[in-house]
Amino acid sequence: MAKTKEDPKKVLNTEFNHYLFNTGEHIRSYEFMGAHVIEFEGRKGVQFTVWAPNAQSVFIAGDFNDWGYGEMFPQGTTGIWTGFVEGIGEDAIYKYRIRRHDGFEFLKADPYAFYSELRPKTASVVKDLNGFKWEDATWRAKNKRKNLDANPMNIYEVHLGSWKRHWDGRFFTFSQYIDELIPYVKEMGYTHIELLPVMEHPLDDSWGYQITGYYSVTSRYGEPKELMQFINECHKQDIGVILDWVPAHFCRDSHGLYLFDGTPTYEYQDPNKASNNRWGTTHFDYGKPQVHSFIISNALFWMDMFHADGLRVDAVSAMLYLDYDDGPWTPNIYGGNTNLEGVALLKKLNTTVKKEYPAALMIAEESTAFPLITHDVESGGLAFTHKWNMGWMNDILRYFELDPIYRKNHHNLITFSFMYVFNENFILPMSHDEVVHGKKSLLNKMPGDEQMKFQGLRTLMTYMMCHPGKKVNFMGNEIAQWMEWRFREGLEWIGLKYEMHQKHQYFMKELNSLYRNHKALYEIDDSYDGIDILDADNKNESLFTFIRKGKQPRDFLVVICNFTPVQRDHVKVGVPFEGQYEELLNTELKEFGGAWEYSEKTFNTTEEQVNGKDFSLEVIAPPLSVLIIKPKRIKGAK
Template identity: 50%
Template sequence: MKNTEKLEIQQIANDKKAFLTGENFYLQHLLGAHREEHGYIFRVWAPNALAVFLVGDFNDWQDWAMEKDPDTGIWQIYCEEANEGDLYKFKVRQADGREILKIDPFAVRFEKRPGDAAELYNFPDKKWKDGLWRGRSKRSNPFKRPLNIYEMHASSWKHHEDGTPYRFAELKDELIPYLVEMNYTHVEFMPLMEHPLGRSWGYQLIGYFALSSYFGTPAEFQDFVEECHLNNIGVFVDWVPGHYCINDDTLPYYDGTPQFEYTDPDRAKNNRWGSINFDLGKPQVQSFLISSAMFWIEMFHIDGIRVDAVSSMIYRDYDEGPWTPNHEGGNRNYEGVYFLQKLNAVIKLAHPNILMIAEESSSDTQITGMIESGALGFDFKWNMGWMNDVLRFYEMDPIFRKDHFNLITFSFMYMMQENFILPLSHDEVVHGKKSLMHKMWGDRYKQFAQLRNLYTYFMTHPGKKLLFMGSEWGQFLEWKFDEGLEWGDLGDSLNQSMQHFTATLNDFYKNQPALWELEESYDTIEIIDADNTAETILSFIRQGKRKKDFLIVILNMTPVERRDFQIGVPYPGTYKEVWNTEMEEFGGTWTKANVDCQTELGDFKQYQQVIKTTVPALGALILKPESINTRKK
């Protein structure tokens, strides 16, 4: 036996041992189908199966018996007849004797729906051209940089005339220029991994290593990400490590016993979503999931992962129905907590610049921050509380807003407890919740005015930003996952103006360091007046590193124009209006901005200087110091 063969055998043995202990983070190199000199080697983990057979195009779907490694429960077979493009499955004789065709959990490509056979696919040897972007990302501090995300469902952004969605080869040519034109810094995709039902939006997966064939080939997605990077756009992908598709021919009870899922049937079944929960405490499952995350990061050069439904992984009572307390009698799922800490630790060790984002709705667990301090180790957390409070406020008739002003001010009390992303996401524009535009109170003109007001508050409130597709121009209809966006809206002048407003606001955000330089500290914000419930106007300052670099934000939440409106300011001098949501170019009625404001002596809360200006009805203003004396406060 040659030395190279001995080394290969030893490496495989080491990989198997690491898999059993939960320390193999490149498990796809061991399991699945792999091209060798004269054929393919197939391996699958099914420890309690009575027998496993390989079936596929290359053997006319006849049973070819696989050989079991009794120490690991891994079955394998070498097949010289297999060729790239062939479809295949594993026939598993389960522990109870039942035979069922199962998918390859490590397949990197599947046939198109409704079929779910794996397809033999060899990744091309890509020579990436995004070295400049990746190098810059390693040197950049994401907490002190603008982060403005365009959230997308890849197959419903645009459709062809025949109703088919754009593939990534087409999105590369149309979406990327649009992202650049709209001044977004990142794009985030709802899950792209293989899933059998479009209605799940990708949140019930079967293929954790496979780009859905619905979106194109893996090579096309690689080219898409590369082109994004060449245009200074980062790419995030949603990922679902908590639960998976219940279909019998996929992962559930793979060998006839609880294999990927919990042994306790109450913990295994996810009643809320009709799916199956991963046993996050099982070492083999940890290897499987962490390998999946590493695969997407390294094969596709994505810049971050948004982990879906974190609450379902860290609380035993999150689901509907019966639940089992932990050994202390509480509701904490310690296996889930440990898994997420391990996931973040492994990824950060290998790729420190990758952003890990949690979609999590509770406040009982520290999500972002150092694992050593007890946190889960994520970089960012979606601020679901902010989203729910703010949308409730903007849906309200303005006559009642003065009595519920805390809905837009309460977030200032906890905004530094986590590193937050402010999400105006897909979850809020579906299932009868209405689009963001449709949520706004009043007639169509007032709805646009309030949407501009909302987006200004969204962009000036501390926290990174995320907006779902279609919301940038105020699409009135709810999002439909199986249709393209209502691009015909842009034939209307108000929708055009709204789209222009969003692009201009995004650009304003990127070019104003006061909106992101100090976001890790309370120094980033100074409240001017959060008590003006009578007029229902909120005002605050966003501060940059330099003393003179700050913005004054004034938000009028009522349909009443406020003339000679007075607020305090920190320094004497002149303040210039740099943002007005009611300008004609944005769909408003103002043709001229307010004149520059000159301070006067006067007491206003903690300030000894005041300015006066006119605040548009349902409008928002941003002022910037033009010429001030910072020695006198």
């Protein structure tokens, strides 16, 4: 078992484990809950342990006893039931037969199962997760030492079921993605892969966000150890792996957590707090100690057993607000709308993860202005490492969807983020949610003809890369997919037969490389020390100029954004040092799909005060473009 050297027989059946679980302090409850292959008093078999505090009786039912009544025994007054079945092992199929307080019986999947049958079947499957030979010690040691905030983080967000599909519609497996996805991500220059939930879920349409098996690797893509192998290979290729995770709510399918023992077990008893009407799901009871043990153990489970580098925590807002959902709500003890129990659980979760895995990423998908999401608990914060900047994403997409003739009237959509950009430790997302449900693909959001759409997309991607904050880009954005994301089929790889899509993919590869190779774009993402805004007020020409800075004086880049399809000549920008500068990137070059045949290779400063600087450069800003200029030979900078 992870981080345990004791004999399994002793580990699985101790009063101390039961005490910790029921007080909310067991941070690895998966080590004794669920189904474990053990040897007990000389007999080999599987021990089953489940929490069903209000059940009259609990039995083990499976393919090994004709789905009958395998005996389980209550462990005092703990609400925990345990049973042992001799002669079975891995791949045994089972459920718990629960007899409710009124005698009614029903079958439930194991909340702690490590594997499940392929949908539409719903039974749990016994799996032994021990014995995998990890080869990522170098990766893990390196991550412990480095400051993640001062390093590049460019995340490729992936839904495994629709990155690629076989010609007959079958899913690729984890093993096949080792050969297909990892080399692609490596070649494109991303630092991390973020996987939409790989926990077991009954409905493909939920993309994994409505979970039934929190400890169960979804059987759609293969076995648990195949996912281990996938993550192991990512680490060997210097690629981190982040897993999407949903501790806010679970689906109401009858075999899942909902009314697990016939009463509200994992969920609130108050229906106003339990029901999520918008999503048709049910909220965990964040104040229940056993739920604390379940959720915190689950977070550590994916790091212990699968070496995940972090979790992107979905729907955090639903944990923070009692009135976040549609419909009636129950105020807290002070009459307010903050879910005090949700706040307490998130603080406890992030504190525990930080203690156990100091380098782990805990990323909040949180869409409101709730304060101090990424600040430490001692300062009143929730202690996430990062927060998705949903406000920036919404503003920037609204701006880019406008016909450029109107952009001068909405210039604040570009500049407003700099009023709050360092209030939290932000990640900038261009996520799956923005390219589905009729919202169009990123390419198709851009106004104008085909040429202009590609111009706009290159400009958007480059501005995102230059803006402070780490990055997330959903699969398909990098090949400029025309159609919005369709989760039932693979991406439009066929588009790469066409020149413009080939050039855009090449552009994204070059942009990713530029980001990773220039400290100015990532080294200071959390303070105004990392940016010097030159001109944020030129709304009439829709120009925006700024400097991104690293920790050393010489590490800086000048960024000139032209958000209209009109070439701007004689654009003057201030620079901090006298000397010669050179073009690093012009998004309008022909090699990227633009119209410019050439680059302006070098620029010499003029001793003229512009933008509050003593020296200036004069450049041509191509239409709908971003120009990035770096120092070449300058005076005064060490």
